[in-house]
Amino acid sequence: MxxxxxxxxxxxxxxxxxxxxxxxxxxxxxxxxxxxxxxxxxxxxxxxxxxxxxxxxxxxxxxxxxxxxxxxxxxxxxxxxxxxxxxxxxxxxxxxxxxxxxxxxxxxxxxxxxxxxxxxxxxxKGKRFGNAFSEIGTKNVADVQTRVTKTGSKYLLNGRKFYSTGALVADWIPVVASNDDHKTVIVILERGTPGLTIIDDWNSFGQRCTGSGTTIIENVEVSEEQIILQFQAFERPTTQGPVAQIIQAAVDVGIAKAALKDTLHYVRNYARPWIDVEIEHGYEDPLTLYNIGQVVIQVHAAEALLRRSGEYIDLANANPTDRTVAEASIAVAEAKAIAAEASILASNKLFELAGTKSTLRQYNLDRHWRNARTHTLHDPARWKYYAVGNFYLNAENPPRHPWL
Known part of the structure; x- marks a missing residue:
């Protein structure tokens, strides 16, 4: 609708x-x-x-x-x-x-x-930006079919977007588009602009309350003052990509911490010991303790790398060079990779360690796994590992784009 x-x-x-x-x-x-x-x-x-x-x-x-x-x-x-x-x-x-x-x-x-x-x-003053960035059905995420075309002194914007996180509650809707030179720009539209339609059709099993649905832009007239030349941020060394990614990593670490918190609570209060060990309580089970330790270490590692990546971005902000920005991107890639794995591990181990009772709908603990599985798909961890390996082994700087 x-x-x-x-x-x-x-x-x-x-x-x-x-x-x-x-x-x-x-x-x-x-x-x-x-x-x-x-x-x-x-x-x-x-x-x-x-x-x-x-x-x-x-x-x-x-x-x-x-x-x-x-x-x-x-x-x-x-x-x-x-x-x-x-x-x-x-x-x-x-x-x-x-x-x-x-x-x-x-x-x-x-x-x-x-x-x-x-x-x-x-x-x-409290005004909020949403987004109309990504499209579905294209060759890849960088294949932008939405077009902003110059017509005299004005511009005409047309396109269709999906995954429009934040648009439903936004005062301004930034739209990623390709201009006449086939370069990527951001066109900022005010909520209520004629020709701008926001549809509440998000139906993912995770991150269910983000309202990340469809945005349709039909023959919207815009001025040059509404256009940000985003492509410039990736033609020189800037922190645009690392800043985008550290926020993604932080969401995943937050999910991991929430899942771990609930794991500790349910194991401590509800888990029973396995029949092959002579103990009174589930929280004394040696294999449970081993697995809890594994999750805790993974989550703490993700937190540490998240903080480290922020430090690298701050250094790059102070002195943006090819080297400092590449180091920031790689530091964030490390954080994002471990954060994704920590969130999946913690939200999965929750059920293994807390036991069958933890799957009851009344607890809704599966939301942690659903949220982790959904959000970590945003930027695949496998390409983070590739970028990190290529940087350290072959001294190859990572590509400049919003996904690294």
């Missing part, structure tokens, strides 16, 4: 976060609230507008706005930490702003001064 949710209702003034410490503190406060009802929201599969409003009003959607435009421009270590904290509470809420943050980075890197002033002011 066409989505007509009133996103302006009951929205409050947006707080402006002053520094990294405040960002992390607010993330923890929100997470304690978002954890409540996360399972019920997953069952319903509805877009969590009330929670999204609270999230953006907290100021966390504006923490990457540069200081010269009024933002706090937190470190990428903090950006990843905030995303991880929220994702552990509710991974759908962790994922929804990922493309908003991507667009903020795009504007920072390649927006005109006029665009920066306008859109950063919008962000600090």
């Amino acid at each position: 066409t989505f007509v949710l009133d996103i302006k209702a009951n929205r409050k003034q947006t707080h402006i976060i002053k520094d990294d410490q405040e960002a992390i503190a607010i993330a923890h406060q929100l997470a304690s609230k978002f954890t409540q009802g996360a399972s019920d929201r997953d069952r319903e599969g509805k877009v969590p507008l009330e929670e999204v409003n609270r999230y953006s009003e907290s100021g966390l959607w504006g923490i990457t706005v540069p200081k010269e435009y009024g933002g706090s421009f937190v470190s990428n270590v903090t950006l990843a930490e905030v995303t991880k904290i929220i994702s552990e509470a509710d991974s759908s809420l962790g994922q929804i702003p990922q493309n908003h943050l991507y667009i903020v980075e795009s504007i920072r890197l390649d927006g005109t001064d006029q665009q920066k002033k306008f859109y950063f002011d919008q962000v600090l």
Whole structure:
């Protein structure tokens, strides 16, 4: 169905976060609230507008706005930490702003001064970017069929998108399109623009509350001021790709932590020992302890690599060269690969160790596996391993694009 949710209702003034410490503190406060009802929201599969409003009003959607435009421009270590904290509470809420943050980075890197002033002011006032990036049925994710064509002093935009995470609750819909020179640009449309249709048809078994459905763009007239020359970010060394990827990795780490937390709770309280060992409680089972240790180590490793990758991005931001940006991309690739595996491992081991009772629908613990399996498909870990191996063995820098 066409989505007509009133996103302006009951929205409050947006707080402006002053520094990294405040960002992390607010993330923890929100997470304690978002954890409540996360399972019920997953069952319903509805877009969590009330929670999204609270999230953006907290100021966390504006923490990457540069200081010269009024933002706090937190470190990428903090950006990843905030995303991880929220994702552990509710991974759908962790994922929804990922493309908003991507667009903020795009504007920072390649927006005109006029665009920066306008859109950063919008962000600090609580306005949200969604996305209309990916298409289905094309050769690959980089094969963009949506077109923006110049007609006199204006441009005409046409296309159809899927996986439009965040568009349903957004004030602005950035659309990835190919221009007349066959280069990739981002066209930012205001919600309600004639010819822009957002459809609530997301039906994945995981990340059910992200509302990542279809966006249709039909003969939408736009001006040059609405176009960000995104291709420029990948023609020179920038942190555009690594920033996109660290957010993805942080969501996966958050899912892994949530699954591990529930594993510990259910094993401690419900698991029974196996008949071949003389113990009283399931939490004393030596093979259970071995497997718990395996999951804990994997999750802690993912957290450590996530933080390390943020440090590399911050270094590249301070000195963007071919080498520093490549190192940042590879560091994030390492984090993303281990985060994907940790989330799948933790959400799968939960049932093996907690026992049959943990599969009962009333607990809805399968949401962790469903969310992990769905979100980790975004960027396949196998290509992360390839990029890391090629970098260290053959000194080959990774390609520049949003998926690495």
